[in-house]
Amino acid sequence: MVELLKIAAMDSRQGLKLSGEVDISNAPDLAASISSCMREAQDIHIDLSDLEFIDGAGVRVLIQAANRLSKGRRIVLWSAPGFFKRLLDVLKVDETWGLRLAS
Secondary structure (H helix, E strand, O other): OOOOEEEEEOOOOOEEEEEEEEOOOOHHHHHHHHHHHHOOOOOEEEEEEEEEEEOHHHHHHHHHHHHHOOOOOOEEEEOOOHHHHHHHHHOOOOHHHOEEEEO
């Protein structure tokens, strides 16, 4: 079986680095990894520089995780690829959802 998604700790910040593809088959793995970060960090940082694809299930995981954070905390998405930014725009997902795009 081919591993579509690799989830690793970020080198520079408290959070995760995603490589590959996020879809319905591995969205629960992403959710579990984000949940483990919720106990450790103020904001949760996720590096998307090596993300190749994400479907609705993956976006739902990010939104649901952001909604579970306490007030004032958010998920900060680093180096988001253009396709991901367009997807968030089409879905009308912005910082009010608890997700923040960082450069």
